[in-house]
Amino acid sequence: MADRIRATLPGVEVCIGCHEEAVTDSPEEEKIRGYDGGGEEIPWQRLYRVPRHVFFSHRRHVHVARVECTTCHGDMGSLTRPPPRPLKKIAMKACLACHRDRGAPIDCVSCHR
Ligand code: HEC
Ligand code: HEC
Ligand code: HEC
Ligand code: HEC
Structure with a gap:
């Protein structure tokens, strides 16, 4: 898939x-x-991972919605060594808060498939 x-x-x-x-x-x-x-x-070592029941696409967020990497990952670019844990935890609350602000889908099945 060329556009993936x-x-x-x-x-x-x-x-x-x-x-x-x-x-x-x-x-x-x-x-x-x-x-x-x-x-x-x-x-x-993977630091950021959503559970299997959650669908997530970088393309939708980075390319289409133009969300900055730091919004979800924190300021990784300023680090000089790997952090032991995510700078920002992946939490449904944060996904939903932005989806509400930006008018993106908030029905359960848009993220849980
Ligand atoms: C809207 C939130 C969001 C944005 C914006 C975002 N990411 Fe992510 N990123 C995630 C999530 C959620 C995961 C876990 C995905 C999974 O488990 O499949 C992830 C996983 C990753 C991983 C794998 C991490 C690991 O620990 O193995 C890398 C690398 C990554 N992102 C880089 C980036 C870069 C570079 C950008 C900017 C171009 C970016 N991300 C923008 C949410 C985001
Ligand atoms: C463009 C050049 C460049 C590339 C590409 C690069 N590095 Fe480095 N790296 C450096 C330089 C220069 C330093 C020394 C920085 C310093 O001493 O402040 C360094 C330092 C390091 C150190 C030692 C840091 C410490 O204090 O323990 C590690 C580990 C490292 N790099 C890993 C990587 C890994 C893994 C990659 C590939 C994913 C990579 N580097 C790619 C230039 C590079
Ligand atoms: C900072 C804002 C922001 C954050 C944080 C965010 N999203 Fe999104 N997301 C969006 C926007 C905006 C869209 C709509 C993009 C478009 O127009 O296609 C979107 C679209 C999506 C879609 C596509 C929905 C559909 O059916 O069209 C999924 C799935 C999704 N996000 C999952 C997630 C998950 C899971 C997280 C948390 C790990 C997350 N998002 C965090 C802004 C965000
Ligand atoms: C914008 C994306 C998104 C939407 C919409 C969403 N979720 Fe989630 N949900 C997530 C993510 C990401 C996780 C994993 C991170 C976490 O547990 O906070 C999660 C985790 C969960 C969990 C597991 C919690 C746990 O403790 O293991 C349940 C249950 C859940 N969601 C139910 C729902 C229901 C019900 C809805 C609809 C009302 C919903 N979700 C809508 C992204 C979303």
Whole structure:
């Protein structure tokens, strides 16, 4: 599906472009070369995930509704290391509050399928 836009995570080949040689003495950075050398992808830890019964599409929110990433994810761009937990919790209340403000659907089956 050509128009399916997904927020994905960068592959290790993106990282190795800058991290082929050490730029810090961080053991976290050393891991990148380990994964790349072993032909493995980085085993990213998921922080944001909706339960299986909830439907969510980035395309509708980012492309169509023009909602900023920070509205739902907090100011990830200002971080210099991975947060241990989401900066903003995904909660039905927050989804509904914005849907009410913006006149988006609030009937149960629009999100629960
Ligand atoms: C455009 C270049 C560039 C790319 C691409 C890049 N990095 Fe970095 N990274 C840097 C630089 C420069 C530093 C050192 C920053 C500093 O010391 O302030 C760094 C530091 C780091 C560190 C050490 C931070 C710490 O203090 O522990 C880690 C871990 C890291 N990068 C992981 C990644 C990962 C994972 C990717 C791919 C998803 C990636 N980097 C992609 C340039 C890059
Ligand atoms: C309207 C709220 C909303 C907006 C705006 C939004 N996201 Fe998300 N994002 C979510 C939700 C909800 C999930 C969990 C989706 C799932 O479980 O399928 C998620 C998941 C993700 C993930 C997977 C995270 C993980 O922990 O594995 C990434 C990466 C991501 N979003 C990046 C972005 C980027 C980049 C933008 C801006 C271009 C953005 N998102 C805008 C709500 C949002
Ligand atoms: C900051 C505002 C905002 C937040 C937060 C938000 N949404 Fe939305 N959402 C919208 C808007 C605006 C639309 C309508 C986009 C369009 O016109 O297609 C929409 C559309 C949708 C649709 C499509 C509905 C349909 O049937 O047409 C679904 C499903 C949805 N959102 C789920 C979610 C979920 C789940 C969350 C919480 C994790 C969430 N949204 C959080 C603004 C938001
Ligand atoms: C705009 C999207 C959206 C709409 C509309 C919506 N929900 Fe949800 N709902 C969510 C999300 C996201 C979650 C998971 C996060 C959470 O538990 O807060 C959720 C979770 C739930 C849960 C599980 C709570 C739990 O504790 O596990 C129930 C039950 C639920 N919704 C019922 C409803 C009912 C009934 C309606 C209609 C009156 C409704 N939802 C409308 C997004 C929505």
